[in-house]
Amino acid sequence: MPYRFRTSLKSSDVTPKSAWMNRRALLAGAGGAAFAGAIGLPARAELSYVKSPYSTQAEPNSLEDITSYNNFYEFGTGKDDPARHAHQLTTEPWPVKIDGMVGKPGTYDMDDILGGVTLEERIYRFRCVEAWSMVIPWIGFPLADLLRRVEPGPGAKYVAFETLVRPEEMPGQRRAILDWPYREGLRLDEAMHPLTILATGLYGDPMPKQNGAPIRLVVPWKYGFKSIKSIVRITLTDREPPTTWNMQNPREYGFYSNVNPEVDHPRWSQATERRIGGGLFSSRQPTLMFNGYGEEVAGLYAGMDLTKHY
Numbered sequence: 571m572p573y574r575f576r577t578s579l580k581s582s583d584v585t586p587k588s589a590w591m592n593r594r595a596l597l598a599g600a601g602g603a604a605f606a607g608a609i610g611l612p613a614r615a616e617l618s619y620v621k622s623p624y625s626t627q628a629e630p631n632s633l634e635d636i637t638s639y640n641n642f643y644e645f646g647t648g649k650d651d652p653a654r655h656a657h658q659l660t661t662e663p664w665p666v667k668i669d670g671m672v673g674k675p676g677t678y679d680m681d682d683i684l685g686g687v688t689l690e691e692r693i694y695r696f697r698c699v700e701a702w703s704m705v706i707p708w709i710g711f712p713l714a715d716l717l718r719r720v721e722p723g724p725g726a727k728y729v730a731f732e733t734l735v736r737p738e739e740m741p742g743q744r745r746a747i748l749d750w751p752y753r754e755g756l757r758l759d760e761a762m763h764p765l766t767i768l769a770t771g772l773y774g775d776p777m778p779k780q781n782g783a784p785i786r787l788v789v790p791w792k793y794g795f796k797s798i799k800s801i802v803r804i805t806l807t808d809r810e811p812p813t814t815w816n817m818q819n820p821r822e823y824g825f826y827s828n829v830n831p832e833v834d835h836p837r838w839s840q841a842t843e844r845r846i847g848g849g850l851f852s853s854r855q856p857t858l859m860f861n862g863y864g865e866e867v868a869g870l871y872a873g874m875d876l877t878k879h880y
């Protein structure tokens with residue numbers, strides 16, 4: 571019988587929802603409900619969460635931008651495919667297998683995973699390797715919290731993640747666009763870093779399916795493809811795990827994939843990025859080293875040649 575987490579949500583949790591209430595009222599008044607239906611969002615149930623000092627002051631992208639312009643190849647390669655098809659995904663129940671070098675391996679359901687966790691709002695910059703970016707108000711909790719609870723073994727050096735394989739519900743998986751399941755990985759110290767979160771929502775509500783419901787990784791200083799969606803397996807290991815885009819094209823996509831304006835993609839520059847949103851106001855801006863999180867994470871890579879370990 572797998573170890574079960576205690577389930578209790580602290581009553582001291584605050585829900586600073588007023589900030590989003592105006593927006594929500596506005597959406598509702600201006601055909602927001604119709605919009606939500608059109609892009610396949612379920613009925614929204616608000617989450618309890620606290621604010622985080624790790625949030626950027628930058629203005630978040632709209633819910634529409636964040637939920638209608640996506641990469642989630644399990645649903646197709648078009649930016650609008652996830653919003654069109656992700657409603658087909660069944661996210662309840664959602665067992666997550668945690669195995670490998672851990673003291674408490676097992677299959678945990680979402681109640682186990684969220685039990686006793688304080689959800690936080692983390693407004694993060696998000697930079698795709700394709701040179702577009704957004705600002706996203708995630709709701710989640712540090713991956714380190716979960717890892718500590720399952721007790722990484724002394725030899726564990728990496729964490730591997732897998733997305734579910736279910737071609738009946740994920741039309742993109744009926745073709746070999748990628749070598750399914752989608753796989754990602756982090757070094758254990760990257761995984762334990764306080765900026766690394768498992769996100770279960772955004773804009774104060776549960777995660778939209780196109781963004782990786784019910785639980786996805788967010789690593790804000792790395793290119794977006796490291797932030798694997800709809801996770802069903804987490805494995806602690808002593809070897810660098812195989813990762814989807816690195817397997818697909820190792821020359822173009824490294825294991826580390828830290829945002830780096832000085833290391834260009836072989837087919838395009840990474841010096842600037844296009845901030846999604848606002849149509850005419852969509853603007854190019856300089857890309858920052860580690861996506862602007864250098865103060866927090868540069869130390870993880872001290873002494874490493876980042877042109878070699880791209």
Ligand SMILES: Nc1nc2c(c(=O)[nH]1)N[C@H]1C(S)=C(S)[C@@H](COP(=O)(O)O)O[C@H]1N2
Nearest residue numbers: 640641642643698733752794795797798799
């Ligand atoms: N399982 C899975 N996770 C994935 C992807 C994917 O195709 N499949 N795409 C990645 C890429 S390339 C990006 S940019 C981000 C996009 O996240 P968003 O759609 O929530 O903005 O998800 C990442 N996680």
Ligand SMILES: [Mo]
Nearest residue numbers: 698699794795
């Ligand atoms: Mo991406």
